[in-house]
Amino acid sequence: MSDIDIENLAYVDIQHDALAVFDDVEQGVILSEDIWISGYKAGESSVHGKAKITFREGGGSDITSRDGVKVDRSLSSKTNFNVSIPKLNIDNCTVKYPKQIIHPPYKKTSNLDAPLHINSLDLNPKSPHVVIGGPHGYCVILPTSLNSTEKEVQLKGHVGDVRDVKWFPSGEVILTASSDLSIRIYGREGINPRTLRGHTRAITSTHILGVGKQILSASKDGTIRLWDVGKGEEVKRWLIGLESRMTIEGMIVVEDPQLLQLLGLGLGEGEGEGEERVMILNVQDGIWIQPFSSTEKGSGWFIKNHLNSQLISMDQKEGLVVLGYMNGVVDIIDLVRLRKPSTSKEAEVEVGMDRIKRIKRNESPIFSLYLTSTSTGDEDEVDLYVGTSSGLPCLLGITIREYGFEVETKEELAGWEATGIECWGKVGDNVWCAGGEGGLRRY
Template sequence: MSTDPSSDPIILPQVALQHDFTSVFADIRDNTVFSEDIFLSCYQLGLRPVHGKVNASHDESVASPDGILLESRDGVELTRLDSHTFTASCPALSIVNTILRAPRQGFSINPIENTTNVRRISAFDVTSNAALIAIGHYDGTITIQSVSTPSDPEAQKFPLTTKKLHLSSVLSLRFFPSNKVLLSASSDLSLNIISATPPSDSNSLELLAVPRVLKGHKAGITDTAIIGVGRRVLSCAKDGTVRLWDVGKGEKISTLASERFAPIVKMAMSGRIPSSAIPPEPVETADSQTDVDENVIYAALQNGAFNVFDLRTRNLIYASPTSRISSSSKAALGAIAVDDSSYFLATGSQGGFIRVYDSRYLPPQSLFTFQRSNSSIEDLHFVPSKDGEGAPQLLVATGDGFPFCASLHPDGPKVAEELVGFADESVTVIRTDGKGAVWAAGHDGIVRKY
């Protein structure tokens, strides 16, 4: 089987709705304008794109929340299901009733009047109870703010707080399971353990206090992971290493090196050991803990390959062949994700290729490759399964500003939903919270909740 992810990829269509269509709807609803056209474009690699228009006008007889009538033309069809959900069709490209999902909320710390110096988002996370969000920027600042009052009566609302906690780009943010502590990583070679609990009358800690800093990487830290309840954390970096840390002691436990110390750009953690992995010899260390024993790390490399590490032995157990794509910049991986319920492993490249593997085996078995455009894959995230039934869902953040959700069927992938609202700006992070909402953030400085 070819190791080139560009060989015979499945080409998926792409639907783009005018990013500010909600403003158009608001103007019509407020009688600022009577009607206006919005653009709906459909694409498929190798085929001529279709650029259609949809006229939006006010009609009180229309059975919709705001009485807006949609009339499509020029080869496209847009149908409104509710205030945030649409379907789009384009017969010429065999696109039928693709779901378009509009954001329900948007969050930004950029002043409304600031349209030239937007603070781009480089990292993001949301707590499992969807109460707090953390935003990282390229200038080293981190923002934490409350989203809504959580159902947990002991949880506190966190005031909007922005603070420069790193010397350069924040490249990873992860909330601990407690939702009260945040792990940040930066290209300045440091990891910060940050308090995400506002001070009370009996607590003199300042907002976003940093009680612990972890240092040791020799190049920029690109991703992190939290093991169990958070006594141990992982970091990976462009120095070609994954490091395991003891948070309480503030010390490195061990270092795992990628093949030939290739720079690591992202990693994903699994609780399942591949069936063909060699049973480990006991690791006799004072720091051994059961929350480390059953974890496997999949590391995406800048050279287009991925490595697999076994934390039971602290060893590299598999290194995939490097890609044979002619352009090394397009071959470089930019994202990786693993889903323990479906056994799917997915990698995304700078050339827009997403390759899906069966992670039950070593080496992982390649299942299929798909692509929508030549734009980079910035982030991948599996949607947690609620009942174990149905096709696994993979969220994809892209460099062209068209994030989407792919449904991974046995016979190949399908576009499940388009996440609309971005204006051709790179989407760098995509996540889910414990309540089922999808969050996406990127270079336009806005966090969107779907």
């Protein structure tokens, strides 16, 4: 895939505290102040404009744009703006600021420690709560309701960085995994009735099977392990790699029978018969595909990364796979591209189902990717949230055509300084993201 052209997407960056400027002007603290707006696209000169925010008699504020940019405030929401930069062919790009920001309670052990860095978040499927994982064992349940007086619940026990957190489907139990080599189960009151141990290096990903009687965990030790939660013991193990073990940085589990067929599995005869699921693993220099049914060495296969950059993030939904790299590139591919090479039982590939799109906004490493269905429910469209090491999160729209994928920037998600966006979550129309600043933002 290394010789595929990269489509460079233009993007917009607005002063991260612009809403505070509007508030100061509208409250009469100051009569006017500038905010800056920048537009970028690889291969073209960047545009740096300003907009003067001035007090309006009778209440509110006025915006006067200049220097090649045009900014309008949305009539439906004071946190949304429309930006046009004609020189870069940016027309009415939606820029959203957070509707809500939560700063979790976090006490540094010393002044030399960095601020809270949120590694993982998960939204409760049954109630307005979020669980987050951070450094040095920091793990907490927070209410997400506006103006809630409910206290947070600390999940104590981990001593290493909490790398992955998940609610069980019931919304009453939480699964956590850490670099301290342990997996823990908590009740939502903070009680830890079960701790699972066995991995020899940091645990990077987990997956809950069904209602949660069993879970999967993936680790930098090159193994995936299946655990019986009730018994608190390992029941199955896969060693990833052929000559030597591969470090696992991330895991996606595919269980849909139609998607398994795209990978050449679950067709009901011969190898792969009765396949229930497959694990797709980020091993930095490529992707390892591991069928669930077999633990034999070599039962999985490796898809080498021909892009000259390390793979650091990925997600999968509805037959699409998105891959994010250290050099800022995002690959959008059909799941069928990950099928086992040179097998006698190839997947039946529909016409046009070998599509790939390679995009890039800038050089910032792609820290997080999150695929989700569009708000319109269109089967030919998928939403992709992207977070990078330098902030600038965005929502991209992917349209699935017979000949390939079309990608457009639907929203820029402003309000971040230059800090990494590590994780995403969505319930209904509410999208949350978090990362290096320690705050959770809802858009």
